[in-house]
Amino acid sequence: xxxxxxxxxxxxxxxxxxxxxxxxxxxxxxxxxxxxxxxxxxxxxxxxxxxxxxxxxxxxxxxxxxxxxxxxxxxxxxxxxxxxxxxxxxxxxxxx
Numbered sequence: 001x002x003x004x005x006x007x008x009x010x011x012x013x014x015x016x017x018x019x020x021x022x023x024x025x026x027x028x029x030x031x032x033x034x035x036x037x038x039x040x041x042x043x044x045x046x047x048x049x050x051x052x053x054x055x056x057x058x059x060x061x062x063x064x065x066x067x068x069x070x071x072x073x074x075x076x077x078x079x080x081x082x083x084x085x086x087x088x089x090x091x092x093x094x095x096x
Contacts, residue, residue, distance in 0.1 A: 002071040
C-alpha cells in the first residue's frame, strides 16, 4: 500500500525536540523523506500496523499530530512534481 505520512510535533520543550527526532527516525525506517515532515511509504498492512504502533508509543496525542493518508494503489508512481527532482524511487531498493 502507498502511504503519505505527515507530522507536527510540539518542540517548545527539550522532550518535544526528542519526540520529534524519534518520530522522524520511525518514519525514516519505513519510507523516504520527501520534505521535512513528510514521508512517502510503501508497505504491507503489517508494516502499517507496526508504523502506527511505534508512532502512537512516541507522540503526545494532546499536543502532537501525525496524519497517515492511505493512497490508492500505485499513487506514488504518478506524482506531479514541481521543482527539485525526486531523490529516490519510492518502490526502489530501501537501504537503512
